[in-house]
Each structure stands twice: as C-alpha cells, then as structure tokens.
Amino acid sequence: xxxxxxxxxxxxxxxxxxxxxxxxxxxxxxxxxxxxxxxxxxxxxxxxxxxxxxxxxxxxxxxxxxxxxxxxxxxxxxxxxxxxxxxxxxxxxxxxxxxxxxxxxxxxxxxxxxxxxxxxxxxxxxxxxxxxxxxxxxxxxxxxxxxxxxxxxxxxxxxxxxxxxxxxxxxxxxxxxxxxxxxxxxxxxxxxxxxxxxxxxxxxxxxxxxxxxxxxxxxxxxxxxxxxxxxxxxxxxxxxxxxxxxxxxxxxxxxxxxxxxxxxxxxxxxxxxxxxxxxxxxxxxxxxxxxxxxxxxxxxxxxxxxxxxxxxxxxxxx
Amino acid sequence: xxxxxxxxxxxxxxxxxxxxxxxxxxxxxxxxxxxxxxxxxxxxxxxxxxxxxxxxxxxxxxxxxxxxxxxxxxxxxxxxxxxxxxxxxxxxxxxxxxxxxxxxxxxxxxxxxxxxxxxxxxxxxxxxxxxxxxxxxxxxxxxxxxxxxxxxxxx
Numbered sequence: 001x002x003x004x005x006x007x008x009x010x011x012x013x014x015x016x017x018x019x020x021x022x023x024x025x026x027x028x029x030x031x032x033x034x035x036x037x038x039x040x041x042x043x044x045x046x047x048x049x050x051x052x053x054x055x056x057x058x059x060x061x062x063x064x065x066x067x068x069x070x071x072x073x074x075x076x077x078x079x080x081x082x083x084x085x086x087x088x089x090x091x092x093x094x095x096x097x098x099x100x101x102x103x104x105x106x107x108x109x110x111x112x113x114x115x116x117x118x119x120x121x122x123x124x125x126x127x128x129x130x131x132x133x134x135x136x137x138x139x140x141x142x143x144x145x146x147x148x149x150x151x152x153x154x155x156x157x158x159x160x161x162x163x164x165x166x167x168x169x170x171x172x173x174x175x176x177x178x179x180x181x182x183x184x185x186x187x188x189x190x191x192x193x194x195x196x197x198x199x200x201x202x203x204x205x206x207x208x209x210x211x212x213x214x215x216x217x218x219x220x221x222x223x224x225x226x227x228x229x230x231x232x233x234x235x236x237x238x239x240x241x242x243x244x245x246x247x248x249x250x251x252x253x254x255x256x257x258x259x260x261x262x263x264x265x266x267x268x269x270x271x272x273x274x275x276x277x278x279x280x281x282x283x284x285x286x287x288x289x290x291x292x293x294x295x296x297x298x299x300x301x302x303x304x305x306x307x308x309x310x311x312x313x314x315x316x317x318x
Numbered sequence: 319x320x321x322x323x324x325x326x327x328x329x330x331x332x333x334x335x336x337x338x339x340x341x342x343x344x345x346x347x348x349x350x351x352x353x354x355x356x357x358x359x360x361x362x363x364x365x366x367x368x369x370x371x372x373x374x375x376x377x378x379x380x381x382x383x384x385x386x387x388x389x390x391x392x393x394x395x396x397x398x399x400x401x402x403x404x405x406x407x408x409x410x411x412x413x414x415x416x417x418x419x420x421x422x423x424x425x426x427x428x429x430x431x432x433x434x435x436x437x438x439x440x441x442x443x444x445x446x447x448x449x450x451x452x453x454x455x456x457x458x459x460x461x462x463x464x465x466x467x468x469x470x471x472x473x
Contacts, residue, residue, distance in 0.1 A: 195432025240472035252384045306415040313422040313440045
C-alpha cells in the first residue's frame with residue numbers, strides 16, 4: 001500500500017499535469033486547514049500552486065458540491081474520494097454535469113475521521129500535529145508522542161459501513177483502496193423505540209440554517225422548495241413542525257439520489273442525524289427496486305422509472 | 319373534600335364527552351379521472367359516507383406530491399389517503415405507475431419518521447367504483463376513530 005504522503009505527491013503530479021497541459025482550468029482539492037485535524041477546499045488554477053493540495057484522513061469535504069456551478073461551461077479537475085465519485089456519477093446521470101467536463105483524480109480511500117469520535121477516544125484535538133492511516137488504524141501524532149486509534153473510534157459513521165472504497169469512474173487513479181477490516185456496527189440511538197418522539201426531539205433543535213442543503217451535492221436546485229413563498233411549503237420560523245416538514249421533504253427529494261456521504265450530518269451545527277432518513281430510505285429502495293444511487297451502471301432514475309411488476313402499496317396498505 | 323370530588327368528576331367526564339364529539343379530519347388526494355369521478359358517483363348515487371373527508375382533486379395520482387402528504391400531517395390531519403386509477407387505466411397512460419413507486423416510498427418514509435402507518439392509506443379506485451369509495455372512507459374513518467386524534471408531528 002502506498003503511504004499517504006506518496007498518494008499526496010501523486011495527486012499533486014496529476015493535478016499539475018492536467019493544469020500544465022491546459023486540459024483543465026482549475027483543480028478542486030483539499031488544502032491544509034487551520035488545524036491539522038481539518039482540511040479546507042482549495043481551488044488551484046496555476047500549476048505551481050499544486051503544493052497546496054493535501055491528502056490525509058481529514059479530507060472529509062465532498063467537493064462534488066462545487067461541480068454543477070463550476071463545470072457548467074468548462075472542464076474542471078477534481079480530487080475525489082470514491083464516495084465523492086458516486087456523487088459525481090449522480091450529477092452526470094441527472095445532467096447537471098457533463099462527463100467530458102470533469103477530470104476526476106480518484107483516490108483510493110481508507111475512510112475519513114470524525115473529530116468528535118476522536119475526542120471521545122481521549123485524543124486531545126488541540127495537540128494533534130499529524131494524522132495518518134496505517135491499514136485500518138489511525139496513527140495520531142501529537143506534541144507529546146504517537147498513539148494508535150482503532151478505526152471504530154476514529155472513522156466517520158458512513159465510512160464504518162462504506163463498501164465502495166475504490167473509485168467507480170475516474171481519469172487518473174491514485175492510491176489503493178483499503179478494505180474495511182471488520183464489520184463495525186453503527187449505533188442509531190432511539191430509532192428502534194418511539195421514532196416520532198425521537199425525530200421530534202432531533203428536529204426541535206433545527207435552527208433552519210440550511211447548511212445541510214448547501215453542503216449537499218444532490219441539492220443543486222436553483223429554486224429550493226424551502227425558499228418558496230408561494231406556495232409556502234415550510235415557513236421560515238424555527239419550530240419543530242416546520243423543521244419536520246423541511247427534513248421530511250428533503251429526505252424524500254434525496255430518495256434514490258443520496259449516496260450517503262454524510263456531509264449534511266457533519267456540517268449540522270446542532271448535531272441532527274440528518275443523513276439517517278435518506279440512508280434508510282435508500283436501503284429500502286435498493287432492497288425493493290434494486291436501485292443503487294451512486295452506481296454508474298444504473299441507467300435511469302429511481303423515481304423517474306417504473307416496472308410493471310413493482311411493489312404495489314395498495315395491496316399492502318395497513 | 320367535597321369540592322375535590324366535584325373537580326374529579328368534571329375531569330373524568332370531559333374527555334368522554336369530547337370523544338363523542340370528535341370526528342377525525344381526513345385529507346384525501348384524488349385523481350381527477352378515476353377516484354374523483356368515483357367520489358362523484360358516490361355522491362350522485364346518494365351513498366352515505368362520513369363527512370370526515372376533505373378532498374383535494376389532482377389531475378393524476380402522479381401529481382400527488384409526497385409534500386402534499388407531509389403537509390397534511392404537519393397541519394394536523396388525522397389521516398391522509400391518496401387514491402388513483404388502477405394500474406393500466408391511467409388517463410395519461412403511466413402517471414399512476416410513477417405514483418406507485420413514489421407513494422410506496424412516501425409510505426416507507428412516514429414509517430421511518432414514526433407516523434403510524436395506519437394513518438396513511440393508498441388505494442386504486444376507478445370511476446365506476448362509487449360504492450367502493452364510500453366503503454373506503456367509512457373503513458378509514460372507523461380506523462382513525464379507533465386510533466384517536468393525531469397528536470402532531472412535533473410530539
């Protein structure tokens with residue numbers, strides 16, 4: 001397995017080549033963040049700036065969110081994890097991006113970290129100087145020494161259950177995928193009990209900042225139902241009822257489109273488990289209609305197609 | 319002591335009388351060509367069915383946006399039903415096939431959100447099935463009555 005700095009060098013090489021040859025005008029990637037356990041999106045338009053690109057376990061952002069606007073009428077390079085590529089596949093299928101307008105530098109992935117889990121595993125975030133994967137273990141280097149944290153205590157939830165760690169489509173492949181070592185169960189508190197009360201509590205915290213929508217590559221609508229005044233589907237006021245309407249509708253809009261990157265959940269300032277509904281709904285869609293949202297082999301849309309033998313809810317109404 | 323007894327009696331009496339008065343309100347989203355015509359037939363045939371149902375006519379069950387259903391529950395309807403043409407009978411050839419998938423997933427999402435599945439009903443009703451429409455409304459009303467008022471999405 002290529003180590004992480006080697007992958008980083010390869011990313012810079014590929015980005016540099018694409019920029020120098022003039023194939024792309026800009027490369028979207030991750031750059032060093034304000035602290036070592038964070039990264040920030042960077043937009044590189046000169047070959048000499050490729051040194052700003054980084055690759056580490058904190059490269060969480062799904063950069064596909066920038067494509068619908070940036071790649072509308074020019075070719076754009078993008079550094080993408082396998083899950084981000086599933087987003088790009090969805091964008092191409094939904095005709096928001098042309099395949100020939102993206103140059104994908106696909107990175108084999110071992111998952112990305114969740115800072116909150118690290119804190120729970122007694123890692124002092126402020127002391128971290130660098131992070132690196134070694135197989136499925138996270139090597140944390142701090143000012144006082146080096147320690148190893150197991151995947152179960154460091155991965156983001158969607159990475160714990162992720163099975164697509166190899167780029168589905170790409171123009172330049174960098175690094176190998178690191179298969180998951182073990183089955184890590186994810187804990188969904190309260191969902192087995194009174195779901196309505198559970199979601200009421202979750203949505204009661206919603207401040208309607210719409211960060212989940214802004215960060216979502218599937219939420220590219222130029223006019224969102226939540227911003228509509230006539231008809232007003234959901235009022236601006238931050239009540240549980242209105243938040244319920246927003247999140248229920250958003251989950252429905254993501255049916256067969258959400259690839260489960262979990263950006264909405266990461267970005268949520270009040271910690272609502274936003275991705276949960278879309279993830280479960282997609283699991284049902286996969287089970288019932290065999291539809292896999294981010295798979296490039298899917299030829300059609302889940303709700304834009306039907307089969308004669310489809311499940312009939314009228315015969316199963318309770 | 320005497321006063322307390324009186325208050326107790328009052329509180330035990332009130333819900334019982336309220337229960338007697340309470341009628342569920344049901345939102346019904348009906349396709350124009352089949353189910354709405356079916357409801358019309360029920361009316362012109364003078365069939366009796368409960369006045370609990372509030373009908374919204376849509377051009378096709380394919381127009382029955384999941385948001386209509388969510389809005390119904392958000393606004394406190396006790397039950398929501400969506401009715402459309404039988405598969406194969408759609409006025410627009412295939413609108414109800416799209417609706418079938420969409421409504422099936424809406425039903426699943428409602429379950430995930432913890433809305434009791436009995437409060438949502440999906441059925442095919444043709445223009446000639448006036449009797450069946452009246453029967454469906456009666457059945458659904460009885461079911462919702464047994465469940466009691468919907469306490470709202472935020473409880």
